[in-house]
Amino acid sequence: MTGSTQDPKHAALQLARGRRWRDDWSAETRSLLRLMPLHMPTRPLDRDAPTAKLLIPGERRPDWFLNLWHYVYRFYDAEQQPLYTGISSCSAVRLDNHRRRSEWWPLAEYIAISVYASQRGAEEAERAALRKERPRFNKQGVNGPMRVLLPIREPEEAAALLYRQALPEFLEAFVALMNEPSRFPQPAAPPPAWDPGGTKGAAA
Numbered sequence: 001m002t003g004s005t006q007d008p009k010h011a012a013l014q015l016a017r018g019r020r021w022r023d024d025w026s027a028e029t030r031s032l033l034r035l036m037p038l039h040m041p042t043r044p045l046d047r048d049a050p051t052a053k054l055l056i057p058g059e060r061r062p063d064w065f066l067n068l069w070h071y072v073y074r075f076y077d078a079e080q081q082p083l084y085t086g087i088s089s090c091s092a093v094r095l096d097n098h099r100r101r102s103e104w105w106p107l108a109e110y111i112a113i114s115v116y117a118s119q120r121g122a123e124e125a126e127r128a129a130l131r132k133e134r135p136r137f138n139k140q141g142v143n144g145p146m147r148v149l150l151p152i153r154e155p156e157e158a159a160a161l162l163y164r165q166a167l168p169e170f171l172e173a174f175v176a177l178m179n180e181p182s183r184f185p186q187p188a189a190p191p192p193a194w195d196p197g198g199t200k201g202a203a204a
Contacts, residue, residue: 025066033067036117037121040059041112043110045075045110047108051095052091053092054092054095054099055092055095059071059113060092067117070119071088072113072116072126072129073086074114074135075108075111077107077110081136083135084102084138085129086098087122103137127164
């Protein structure tokens with residue numbers, strides 16, 4: 001029994017078409033990445049929609065887009081008050097999981113989707129949204145992290161990190177305390193090893 005054979009010209013044509021499609025998709029992907037973040041208009045949520053339609057066209061990852069689709073989703077109630085904010089890098093499966101498991105789902109009336117070029121960009125935007133909007137059903141991230149490791153030799157970098165991670169009321173209190181150094185006495189250093197006259201200190 002012999003295997004099937006393929007016309008070499010046909011195989012070459014198929015390969016060329018595949019390469020062209022990949023090149024076209026790569027170019028389109030790069031173009032869209034340059035436009036990100038993409039903030040979709042807040043819209044009414046159809047809570048009973050099939051999973052595939054929980055995200056509407058424009059919110060879903062295009063078939064030709066080669067990267068992961070990193071998006072922040074925000075749910076709001078009938079009074080447009082924030083309910084829950086999250087992050088995903090896949091299809092609407094995450095939203096369907098909320099529909100099946102989250103106590104706040106029956107209250108959700110609106111949804112807003114923002115798409116980012118990277119996981120890090122989406123995570124930073126999620127943290128900022130949690131601090132700014134403070135959705136009532138988010139249990140983590142609303143008050144910022146408990147601790148932040150500061151690069152104390154790089155003042156500008158340390159300040160940028162604090163502004164990204166800390167709540168405004170913490171920053172206000174922190175600045176006020178930094179202007180009162182007398183409240184924070186420092187440990188005393190040992191006496192000088194040399195006195196001003198150049199002789200050894202008392203410890204010698």
